[in-house]
Amino acid sequence: MSHSLQSSSRPDVSTQTPALEVRGLGKSFPIGGLFSRESVRALHGVDLTIGRGEIVALVGESGSGKSTLARCVARLEKPSSGEILIDGVDVLKRDRFQASRAFRSQLQMVFQDPFGSLNPAHRVEHFLRRSLAIHRKGGSSETETRQRLEELMTTVGLQADMLNSYPHELSGGQRQRVAIARALAVEPRVILADEPTSMLDVSVRIGVLNLMRKLRDEQGISMLYITHDLASARYLADRTAVMFAGELVEQGESLDLLTNPGHPYTQLLVSAVPDPSRAGSYDPVRRAELRQAVMASTTCGFDGDPNQSCSAEEPVHHRVGDPENRHWVRCHLYRPQAGAGGHALAAEPMDKKASA
Numbered sequence: 206m207s208h209s210l211q212s213s214s215r216p217d218v219s220t221q222t223p224a225l226e227v228r229g230l231g232k233s234f235p236i237g238g239l240f241s242r243e244s245v246r247a248l249h250g251v252d253l254t255i256g257r258g259e260i261v262a263l264v265g266e267s268g269s270g271k272s273t274l275a276r277c278v279a280r281l282e283k284p285s286s287g288e289i290l291i292d293g294v295d296v297l298k299r300d301r302f303q304a305s306r307a308f309r310s311q312l313q314m315v316f317q318d319p320f321g322s323l324n325p326a327h328r329v330e331h332f333l334r335r336s337l338a339i340h341r342k343g344g345s346s347e348t349e350t351r352q353r354l355e356e357l358m359t360t361v362g363l364q365a366d367m368l369n370s371y372p373h374e375l376s377g378g379q380r381q382r383v384a385i386a387r388a389l390a391v392e393p394r395v396i397l398a399d400e401p402t403s404m405l406d407v408s409v410r411i412g413v414l415n416l417m418r419k420l421r422d423e424q425g426i427s428m429l430y431i432t433h434d435l436a437s438a439r440y441l442a443d444r445t446a447v448m449f450a451g452e453l454v455e456q457g458e459s460l461d462l463l464t465n466p467g468h469p470y471t472q473l474l475v476s477a478v479p480d481p482s483r484a485g486s487y488d489p490v491r492r493a494e495l496r497q498a499v500m501a502s503t504t505c506g507f508d509g510d511p512n513q514s515c516s517a518e519e520p521v522h523h524r525v526g527d528p529e530n531r532h533w534v535r536c537h538l539y540r541p542q543a544g545a546g547g548h549a550l551a552a553e554p555m556d557k558k559a560s561a
């Protein structure tokens with residue numbers, strides 16, 4: 206996979222009202238039955254901003270909270286705390302009890318499983334027509350609707366005659382393109398894509414990633430791209446955010462973050478990416494120990510000193526390197542390298558603003 210990310214040629218999204226902004230998002234799930242007071246903290250104080258026409262990758266291992274974040278933002282799950290703003294409007298206040306049609310037409314989700322997300326009893330045309338009808342985007346005549354259906358198919362790189370196909374007649378990659386076309390039918394501002402390529406053959410993954418990139422570049426759609434795959438984050442995303450035990454621990458321009466990771470967890474993730482020039486650097490035993498420590502306690506497991514643990518005191522945001530890269534890390538262990546320019550950001554609220 207070539208790394209054609211060219212952050213410098215992208216428009217400056219930091220000065221505009223973000224397409225999506227998440228502030229202090231928290232989510233706990235009750236566990237242990239009806240009368241139990243126990244809960245598992247899946248998200249804690251997550252701040253995340255996605256500019257217009259920007260793709261942000263959210264990476265982290267299984268159980269780190271990525272899907273919970275996407276499901277809360279998509280309002281499939283009720284957050285325990287925090288705010289969600291689309292185009293500067295707090296949607297939790299606007300539609301207090303459930304997601305409105307207006308919300309659904311602003312934000313769409315594409316799921317991991319292209320096999321499960323399309324009802325096998327219907328033809329492709331049905332899914333797209335339904336989305337157009339619900340959101341009244343089909344045009345006033347059948348001719349216009351037909352034209353729109355064919356446009357959607359072309360946009361996602363499918364032949365118009367596949368409108369007559371059933372899901373089982375399509376490959377996994379083609380089904381995922383249909384799922385993306387269905388999301389596009391409502392002309393959303395933001396797409397949340399939860400591992401959209403992980404169930405696809407390696408050979409067709411790149412096509413779906415390129416489609417997502419095209420939608421960003423040509424239609425200005427903003428995306429949260431959730432993935433385990435750091436190489437694809439680097440290929441596709443303008444910025445990458447790293448989630449660990451329900452919190453964002455590092456964020457920055459993808460290329461910079463993945464070549465110069467500041468948090469030990471990000472370093473561990475990066476070290477697990479196969480790289481012939483770095484043979485032997487991945488330590489599966491250490492990684493398993495850390496995962497175990499994370500599951501067993503509320504501390505992050507990277508630091509043996511209890512006085513410096515995140516549970517004793519939340520780490521502040523440290524800026525890493527050149528401010529242009531908007532790269533920060535939250536870790537008590539972070540020590541800027543001499544000359545690297547890393548320093549702690551000022552205290553709240555500028556801290557949060559600068560870090561999002």
Ligand SMILES: Nc1ncnc2c1ncn2[C@@H]1O[C@H](COP(=O)(O)OP(=O)(O)OP(=O)(O)O)[C@@H](O)[C@H]1O
Pocket residue numbers: 234235236245246247265266267268269270271272273274
């Ligand atoms: N409905 C639920 N009830 C109880 N706990 C839950 C629920 N959903 C998620 N969790 C817990 O929240 C934490 C985060 O889970 P989540 O699925 O968001 O992680 P993830 O990073 O998306 O993992 P994966 O990549 O495997 O999907 C986990 O500890 C999980 O067990």
